[in-house]
Amino acid sequence: ATISLGPTARPTSIDRGEQLFNDSRLSSDGWISCRSCHTRGHTNGGLSDTLGDGGFGAPKKVLSLLGSGTTGPWAWNGEVKTLSEQVAKSVKLTMRGDTMTPRDARDIAAYLKSLPTAPSVARARGTHDVKAVARGRVVFQRTGCAGCHSPPTYTSSRTYDVGISDELGRRRFNPPSLRGVSQRDGLFHDNRARDLGEVIGRFGHGLKTPLDAADRAVLLQFLESL
Structure with missing residues (x-):
């Protein structure tokens, strides 16, 4: 049959x-x-x-x-x-x-x-601190991060001089989305930053003045929650 x-x-x-x-x-x-x-x-x-x-x-x-x-x-x-x-x-x-x-x-x-955004590792594991994330969001807004990484996609349609150049001397880049950024190793166009901590601390990316340790910590938790 x-x-x-x-x-x-x-x-x-x-x-x-x-x-x-x-x-x-x-x-x-x-x-x-x-x-x-x-x-x-x-x-x-x-x-x-x-x-x-x-x-x-x-x-x-x-x-x-x-x-x-x-x-x-x-x-x-x-x-x-x-x-x-x-x-x-x-x-x-x-x-x-x-x-x-x-x-x-x-x-x-x-x-x-059709591909979904990479999930936040901290959210997936249930290890994110809700209060710290909320404080980090305030720091993100206060320091102007949202000017280039605008919610809800956390990117922008424009290019910006990010203060670092490629081998051909070009300094203007379109900012990658920060959604799922906790799943990335190596940041900036050439991987010169090993992780988000270096982006914020060592490079002070986009910051007019350095952040203190408390603000750096909660900003990092906010970024890792995206």
Whole structure:
């Protein structure tokens, strides 16, 4: 007897995008896929000199793609206005591929838009201090952090001179979203800060005056709660 398993579901744009994301045939000679640097949509945490910033010789951190569908514009220089455009640019410049169609780019973008934001490690473990997080939010607002990392996405559509430059002397960058930042090692465009503590303490990033130990501690807890 033949047992029917029912009709075969047609792949959605997201399904097709996920397949393409993991398909090395999009690259020249099949040597790399999107997943190679963005494992399951996240990041390998390394630096890559992809020409995506308009130049060669200034490697940039491979950013996580989790939650990236709502954090445009894209690229470290903020020059890419749509996610499908960023996908097509990455395949062409980074993967050296020449077979991608506009539909391919749209489908991969649809897949990326389906990826949730990386959760806060502290919230997931139930170890965050609610009162400290609330105090840290006040420090975040008071010190002007929200000027570049604006809620609810904790990023901005603009670029800013962040006081550090890449190897080509460029100092203006589009700020990455802070959502899920507790899951990242290596921060800034070149990983020069090992963790959030260094961003706040050693580099005093975006601060007009250094924070005291108490404010640094609660600001760190707030950032780790995002």
